[in-house]
Amino acid sequence: MLFNSFEFLIFFPIVFTIYWVLNKDLTKQNLLLLLSSYIFYAWWDWRFLSLIIISSFIDFRAGIKIFASKTKRERKKWLIVSLVANLGFLSIFKYYNFFAESFSDLMNRFGWQPNDLTLNIILPVGISFYTFQTLSYSIDIYRKQFKPTYNVVSFFTYVSFFPQLVAGPIERASNLLPQIEKKRIFKKEWFNAGVIQILIGLFRKIVIADNIAGYVDTIYADVSLYNSSTILLATVLYAFQIYFDFAGYSDIAIGTAKLLGFKFNQNFNLPYFSKSLTEFWRKWHISLSFWLRDYLYISLGGNRKGIKITYRNLMLTMLLGGLWHGANWTFLFWGGIHGVVLSLEKFLKSIRFSNKFKTVDFLGYPLTFGIVIFSWIFFRSQDLNSAFVAIKKIFQFNFSAPFIGDINLITNSILVLSIGLIFDLYLFNKNLSLENLGAKFSLLKIVIVSCIVIMLINLFYSSSNNFIYFQF
Amino acid sequence: MNLKNIEYIVKTITLVLIFTYLTDKVVFFSLNKISDKVFTGQSIGKLNHYIVLKDSLDFVVFGSSRANRNLNPEIISKNSFNMGADGRKLSFAATLIKILPRKKEQTVLLHIDPEKAYLKNYKGDDIQVLGTKYHRNPLIKNEIDKLEQADRFQKFYWSLGYNRTVLGIIKNYLHPNYNYKNYSGFDPIFVTENQKNIFKNILKNEASVKCENVFVINEIYKNYLSELKLFCDQNNKKLILFTSPKYNDQCKEDNLKFSQTMENMGLTYLDMTDYFKKNNLFEYWKDKIHLSNYGAEIFTEEFKQLLIEIK
Incomplete structure (x- = not known):
């Protein structure tokens, strides 16, 4: 079910009403959340519910076993069970075809033509998000930073909680699970904040992002047809499309959770107002970047093992972060660009480079924005070839009037x-x-702001596209 | 949750609904006032122009950009209008034909692309552009509802009909592009050098097309064509369907089947797809389906003779 669909407009008020009617009974309230989350997911494809249920069950058991293990070896064994199961599902459903195709391409280069190894696999919506969420639970328990829950309903609700199930934010167990296990109280302030955030999220998604999508999709369908200014314009617009699309989704998710008495962490904090890429990653898809930092970068050794290992860790983290977005070389390149620039920033920081340029540090804003835009070319392109064509076209410096299309x-x-x-x-x-x-x-003020936003939506919304991050 | 909170939620939602409902009506009626004075521009102006003229016309052309760009109605009749527009298919055209005056003798020329008539997934969504008239014209409302193409909230929020047209309306209200009194609805294409080069490249890289071999006419097309025949027969109108020329149509079967279907339905159909086949010049074209201004003039002259023969 999409947040910007008519079905959700019927679904949510029903859930909201029953939910607060059941406020005196926490178990019933959580059961309702679990059931409604499964309905929310099954609306897309009920068959893949089984994946969430199996994944939830494995991590529920693994969490308890890790915590109860007497020896480090046993704890590690149960952590591996969780890692293998979760990453196994993710690998099969998301990456199998990518690796099979890449393998075939490589073999073709050596003159050997293997049979078609790819499978007809559908990518389950949200698998990357709930996999990372359940992994963080097992790893936190393994690191003795969190105690497992023994309440199966609470845990299953944590994994499948509908506001963040299909496209995040990736909520840590340490934040969400205690809230699930505690009685929620209706707060007027949260209700107000939730309503405003949902409406602004809707505006960002269906008005801004979806309007821009029309132009960007036209140009990126075949970049070879357009001049430098057109591709540059489309890429800049794409930077805003993806931001407003995903930030809008996160706003609706956070606002919806707030109406149910849950507080999610912030997922976007005006990321294009960043003076460095390091700062950008503290503001862009915060739940993912902090996840990668805490569970990948730090697990690899972070910056504790010398400067060379730090650079290696940064590169690996960003490459895998890129690959998390999709099984395509374009995402690897995108992650690679970010890894290189982050490493460079780390190096410049180590030699106190920025101290020499304090007076012009505001230049960091356009510079960072430029790097981010450049990397979006890879993120948006269908394949590497199209990305290189787009870059080549831009650097031909043919800045005559851009193609406008539908005025x-x-x-x-x-x-x-x-x-x-x-x-x-x-x-x-x-x-x-x-x-x-x-x-x-x-x-x-709530009424006036709502009125203005709803009128703007009515007059300018574009027919709904899927959220970009659904495909990840 | 206590009673006070329930009261607060109900009060907030009720007030938001009341305020947005009232604001919506203010916005809707204001936009009506402005848009009624707009007669230029493709989104609203041309439609308003047609609505003003329709009772006095004796020759009207409907269809997609291929109707709009390829046929100059003034060559055929001084009292004419070309209501073709980019991306429009049958539901849009049929609805506008149905609002023509009863019993007045008129010739209705309707462009049909057989390829589109055989589309399985055509739902009539091109009628959505008539949304600005949804709450103002019962016939248009009825047609939009029949095809289930109204926005789900349009009965509550009327201004939804003006979705994404506001800027165009304001722009054309303040600064019309042309004098609509001299406009016949025909938008000829004056091909630029750049467009010529693009077309040359397209022709150079032309690949063979895989033609369809299953021809089931879309239900919406079928129903509309029957309704239009009835409407025109009852209201003193001559309905002529036509397909405008293509540069190199590789699939012939769809045209033949469509011709047969039209004949069976008792409709007059002129298939002009291969009109330029024997005497084709690059200068006649902008691309494979749109004629240049030069090509359109030649085509219209020939079409005029055909119409005289039919009459």
Whole structure:
């Protein structure tokens, strides 16, 4: 079920009403959350529910076993069970065809043509998200940073909780599970903040991102047809499309959870207002970047094993982070670019390079934005060849008038994008967080803001596309 | 949850609904006022222009960009209008034909692409562009509802009909592109050098096309064609269906089957797909389906003779 669908508009008020009616009985309330989460997921494809259930069951048992193990060896054994099961599902469903195709391509280069090794596999929606979520649970218990739950309903609800099930934020057990096991209290401030965040999230997604998508999709369908300015314009617009698409999704998820009395962590914090790529990753898809830091980078040794190992760890983390987004060489390149620049920033920091340029450090904003935009070319392109064609075309410096296409589409896109950027600039300048924006609003202010946002949605929304991050 | 909180939630939701409902109506009626004065631009202006003219016309062309770009109605009749527009298919055209005046003698020329008529998944979504008239014209409302193409919330939020047209309306209200009084709806293509080069490249790399061999006419097409025949027969209108020229149509079977179907339905159909086949010049074309201004003039002249013969 999509957040921006009519089905969700019927589904959520029903869940919300029954949920708060059951407020006196925590078990029944959690059972309702579990059932509604499964309905939410099954709306897409009920067959893949079994994967979530199996994954939940394995990690529920593994968590208890790791905690109860007397020896380090036994603890490790149960952690491996969890890792193999979760990463096994992920590998089969997400990466099998990629590796099979890459293997065939490699063999072709040596003149050997193996039979078609690929399988007809559907990628289950949200598998990357809930796999990382369950893994963090097992690893935290293994590291003795978290105690397992013995309540099967709580754990299964934690894995499948519908606001964040299909595209995050990737909530750690240490944040979400205690909230599931504790009685929730309805707070007016949370209700206000949730409503405002959902509406702004909807605006970001179906008005800004989906309008821009029309132009970007046209250009990226065949970049070889367009001049430098057109591809550059499409890439800059894509940077905003993906930001507003995913930040919008996260806003709706966080706002929905808030209406049910849950507090998720912030997932986006105005990432394009960053002076370095390091800062960018503290603000972009925060739940993933911190996951990669805590469970991959640190597990590899982080920066504790000398400078060379630190660079290696950074590169590996970003390459795997890229691969997490999709089984395609384009994502590996995207991760690689980020890894190289992050390593470079680390090196420059180690020689105190920025101290010499304190007066012009504001240049970090456009420089970081430029690097991020460049890397988006790989992220957006269908394959490596298209990405290189796009880069080659841009560097031909043919900056004559860009292709505009449907004038109505492009003017609408620019108008709504401007509204979104002005709003973000306002949050940045006032140092405000969208998560708390509506909390202190009076009833009248809630009504007025809702009215303005709903009118803007009615007049400018574009027919709904899937959320970009659903494919990951 | 205590009673106070329930009261707060109900109050908030009710107030949001009431306020948005009222604001929506203010926005809707304001946009109506503005858009009624707009007669230029493809999204609203051309439609308004047609609605104003339709009762006085004796010759009207409907269809997609191939109708719009390839046929100059003024060559055929001084009292004419070309209501073809980019991306439009039958549901849009049929609805506009149905609002033509009863009993007035008129010739209705409707462009049909057989390829589109055989599309399985055509749902009539091109009718959505008539959404601005949803709450203003019962016939249009009825057609949109029949095809289930109205936005689910349109009965509550009327301004949804103006979705993504506001900027165009304001722009054309403040600064019309052309004098609509001299506009016949025909938008000729004056081919640029760049377009010529692109077309040359396309022709150079032309591959053979895999033709369909199953021909089941889309239900929406079938129903609309029957309804249009009835409407035109009852209201003193001559309905002529046609297909405009293609540069090199590799699939012939669909045209033949479609011709047969039209004959069986008792409809007049002129298949002009291969009109330029014997005497084809590169200068006649912008691309494989759109004629240049030059090609359109020649085609229209020939079409005029055909119409005289039919009459």
